Amino acid sequence: MFKKIMKAAPDYLHLSVFEFIKHFFNLLTVKKYDSSKKYEDYTLLMGYSCRSLFEVCMEILKKEDLVIATTPTHHTSYRNIIENHVKPENIHIIDLNDNFNQIAKIPEVKKCDLVVITHMFGQDMDLSALSDFKEKHNCIVIEDRVQGGSLDQIFSDDVADISLYSMAMDKRPIALGGGYMYIDNKHEKIIKSAKEIINKLPKEKRRKRFIDLVKKIPTYLMYNSRIYLFMLVNTLNFLNIFIKRVNLFSFTMFYRTKNPGFSHYNYMLKPSNALLKSMHEKFTKYEKMENLYSDKLLQFRKNLSPEIVSYFFPWYKDAPLLTPYNTILIEEDLVDKFIEYLNRNNMICIANPTYKLFNFPKGNNPRYLKFNNGLVCIPSLANMKEKEMIFLANKLQEFHSLSQDIKKKDRKK
16 A cells, blocks of 8 residues: 655755755865954864864863763764763763753862763753853863754853854755864963864865765755655665565664764864865855754644643754754653654654763763663654645654553553
């Protein structure tokens, strides 16, 4: 029996075909581009990636007894960088509220050198609670705003000293690579050291930039072309008749493993002239992206009851979630059932591909482990038609009802 196919992947690249091709033409540039610019209150530094810039910051701030306070979840690379530079006993977790969108408690420590905050779900976490803590310990505050709020703000709060951003393929803005950071001008030594470290890094080769762009072509088609995705899902459904292990979920996991679009390793490079050209061209091109994500969310939100929003999107604050990722939270033990349920309805989704907890015992608090393991990326709203949004909303409602029935049966047992 023919089933409706959701022509939207769990991600989206806000680029036209022409804009995508333009990045290949930038490989021909011979012009040199500045990788830094000083403004009145802050300095902009551009790098090969946001993770390389974070590594630069940690190299500058490192010392034998470095003590940090940090949010419990980070992108895998950020988590790894922190663990490589800081002893486990010197990493203190900042508690979040039950909706995982607000600081609930700051750890009581004798001293603290650094605070690292990761904003999530396309909105900023309120950092005002750190004001007194920062004044007491005279610490540096670094925020990862890759998945934060509007780029109209340089820092999410006055308490931040360094703010990190990505320009990778599905970020705001998109240069198909690269990253940048803002540093408050009062930190002259950090700015000077960061420039020196970045300038000494090996330069990204033109050939590497070309290969990285080529690798993004199938990803771009999968995320942005509704026809391509329609054909792909139908092909997988046909193959599944003969080979049961071939399905939407197995293909999604295989593809993401083989072509994730970035690397957790070998990222300590200086951006090539081609990448810097792409970054300069796209640096201020984020307003349309933010408007699209905001408008699509509002459109989708109209189809969801308050109960459903509270259940699947506990962090929602009645503000735009400025990200192509459509992330939900469900009970950890229902994740596999949920993914299977959406796959049966021809929707591509994937269990939390982004965030990780720390590896040491106190960094694996059961509460945050349950939260992290319950995150699922469902189809992105950015490329959806209104009928598809209604269809997705209905499927969320149906699964919510099923989950309540499952809970009742479990309680009876």
